[in-house]
Amino acid sequence: MNIDHIKQRIPDYARDLRINIGNVLDPERSEGLSAEQIYATAVATARASRNPGLIAAIESEASKHLDDAWLNAARAAAAIMGMNNIYYRFVHLASNDEYGKLPARLRMSVIGNPGIDKADFELMSLAVSAINGCGMCIDSHERVLKQAGVSSEAIQHSVRIASVLHAVAAVMDAEQAVDMEAAA
Incomplete structure (x- = not known):
């Protein structure tokens, strides 16, 4: 599966997403991001969005632009933020301030040594944190x-x-659910 297949699978009611997916992955429309930053962010956020077809398509396209270090860093950003965003969202939202004073005691060494430039890893981590809704991590x-x-x-x-990418994943998930229900 590739990006064109994903676009074809997006129904007409979500045609804006069909256009937007092409636009956000276009380096000429990227607001100063490199192709590596664009595609690594796409890999991390596709993984955070959890749709297998979207992940496969994005990783297939990204592999044309990224080496193994970038791909691994993107996957690591999705993984570590999946943990951190839950933990730190709890710390932020809990009424009891005591949790913010306790050590997290969670291993997260990849943040300090992601295998690529730290700012690039932070960019991916921010995007995943936006999907996961952790204001403390976003800040x-x-x-x-x-x-x-x-x-x-x-x-x-x-x-x-x-x-x-999160919206595309949601549409793909919903369409798959409708298809499964119709087949039952």
Whole structure:
């Protein structure tokens, strides 16, 4: 499966997503992101969105633009943020401030040594955190990115990638559920 197959599977009621998926993955419309940053963010956010067909299509396309270090970092960003976003969202939302003072005691060494430039990893982590809805993580990653000199437009574009891929995954999941119900 590839991106064109994904576009063909998007029903007409979601045709805006068909257009947007092409736009957010286009380096000429990327607000200063490199092809590596675009496709690594796409891999991380497709994985965070959990649709197998979308993951396969995005990783197939991304493998044309990314080496193994970038692919592994993108997968690691989705994995580690899957854990951190739940934990830190709890810390942030709990009425009891005591949890914020306790050590997390969760291994997350990949954040310090992701195998690619730290700012690139932070960009992916921010996009995954947007999908997972962790405001504390969004603020933390955005702050690191701004300190690294990443523009607001580039940061916004990474979240555009996340929003479009998450929406495409939701549509694909819903259509699969409808198809399964019709077949039953």
